[in-house]
Amino acid sequence: MNESAVFWSRMLTELTLTFHIIYATIGVGVPLMIMIAQWVGMKKNDEHYILLARRITRGFVITVAVGVVTGTAIGLQLSLLWPNFMQLAGQVIALPLFMETFAFFFEAIFLGIYLYTWDRFDNQKKHMLLLVPVAIGASMSAVFITIVNSFMNTPQGFEVVNGQLVNIQPLVAMFNPSMPTKVAHVLASAYMTSAFLLASIAAYRLLKGSNHLYYKKSLFLMMKMGLIFSIATAVIGDFSGKFLAEYQPEKLAAAEWHFETEEAAPLVLMGFIDKDQNIKFAVNIPYLLSILAYGNPVAEVKGLNDFPEDEVPPLYIHYLFNIMVLIGMLMMLVSVLYVAGVWRGWKFIHCTWFRWIAVLGGPLSIIAIEAGWWLAEVGRQPWILRGYMKTAKGATISDHVDIMFLLFCILYLVLGIGSVVVLRRMYRLNPIEREIEDRMAEIGGDGR
């Protein structure tokens, strides 16, 4: 074993995935929002929503490009950095990996068609129909790749006899116990993040002096979407907790700093922990962990002390759990207030401070996504394939992984800055006011 290669392989994988999921989440969620905007525009016969769909798409192309290239990177890095793991996984889980590329292929084709046929058909319905495969392809690729990840958490569908894998059942491996909650949570949170991200753009424009109806419609639509999907995310998150209690109790216990196995377990919120496992400044909510784990306030929850010491994940995942949950709750509250405020005519939702919170919503949601993935991934340490293969066993033995890490750092820095600069310039140079004017000149309607 090459200790430094193991360490740097972990670092490089974390780096690539951390960068990739920003663009991947946008890639999964935004097509649905584009489709919904196009659909609303078609139903209401409102040019603003059609323009919204197109403007989002233009920016989306940039994020897709970065998503595609970093996705290619992680796809190859899986084999380059974890050759032993991939050799094993290739025998059991190649099917969803393979299907993911089909979904991606499908999406790529129709996105290309949609982009280059914007005004080719008079009927908006045809443009709408082109967006359906884009949204389906985007979501399906998330489904398949998340299945691969859920297999790593709860492997099944094979047997090990004398170190050989036998009796392999690809479908059983795909439909493993963590698959339903994981897939649902990933999809819902991607839709939620994308909605809040688009909402924050509209809120930002409103803050910066534009008072255009377009942004008001856009903000309201995205807040509605954000509300629906943040509720969905929270509900599925609760199921995930119950799943963990049953199948990966060590992950749940580490995330909650739950050491002693006990009945009527309290939930530890926030706080800090020192080396001797003394918890400070934490809020204890009685019974809540038992409710979260089993839906029963007096149920027994297994504690960390009952696990072998070398199979306990790092305790810092508790902070990640808190970040994820608190942001999720905050955003649900913000969107409830906004949507109810529009219906009821509350004034404060148009105040500067509230709009600033809406602007922060996008970046915060992305932080929650990152925290959630780190929690899920670090929470299954030390396993790469829980119960079967430790992470160190799966890694490459080649040297030079550290140099590759450095190269990829530079690459992601360049891509990150490049994409932000290009996106900003793209919208600056073509503000909505001008686009509407151009559009009306083109089709000869009124500007509204």
Next chain:
Amino acid sequence: MSLEVLGIVVLWIFLFGYVIVASIDFGAGFFNAYSLLTGKSHILSNIIQRYLSPVWEVTNVFLVFFFVGIVGFFPKTAFYYGTVLLVPVSIAIILLAVRGSYYAFESYGSRGHKGYAFAYGVSGLLIPSSLSVVLTISEGGFVEIVDGEPILDYWALFTSTLTWSIVLLSIASVLYISSVFLTWYAWKAQDVNASELMRKYALTWAGPLMFMAAAIIIQMHEHNPDRFRNMISVWPLFGNSAILFLMTVWLIWKKRGLGLSVGLLILQFLFAFFAYGISHYPYLLYPYLTIYEGFTNQEMAIALVIAFIAGLCLLIPSLYLLFRLFVFNKDYVTGRQNDFHA
């Protein structure tokens, strides 16, 4: 046909698809940059953009499909190739990333940035070089097994004339394939100047292409006599390829049947590509890994084949639609249909 052979044939077809579409793409990027340098960009840029924009993303998928597929059908390749290829493939990924994203930044964000165009053009030639190293390694002689783990001998690899011949062949093929395709595409767009310029490039690169191909076959005799014998045994396929090549060049020279010349070009490479692949049989990595040792288990193989067929049922109509709307749509190609909006 056994499942092993079926698997490798499917993957080989996809790799072939990638070689063709990526060559057009890489070459186009290079010619675009070159035309900027020689002040001829007004002739070429338009036609190149028009072709590349709707398909750049699709091109990349062919590659992803191949490497995901090979790990699925032949999981042991992940172990052997994954371990030895860390450096060359990482470099290829970085180049692909720069290229793919900057293409999008350039064409959708800020048009006409020269720096992007050059980075794009140069990386297009470096990517085939870094990827063709995989082919060189597969020929054997550069990997040693130490304590059950494969180790790549970089020194032997970089000092081998075979390595550099394969690199040069890949570059020549990229430029030749791309220029033949663009000659036809520009002609279809009724852009006489662009077509004429691309025709010149096509004829320029035809010679080096054949020279490098012949040089590699001769070097195989030195490097790996077994492989050389296998290559000779499939000479009719290579012969066919050579005849098709001559026909293509003749058509381009005479400026006749340019559409046909693209078809012949694809057939020429298909023959050569499969002749090369067949002569490699049964090895994935000479002499350590054959397609029989490296094959996945039966259940997974059947599942993959079913998924593959289902996927094709989805893909072929979609690809057909894409091509009908753009590559074979006269109004789009000539720019009469002005829906270039993004």
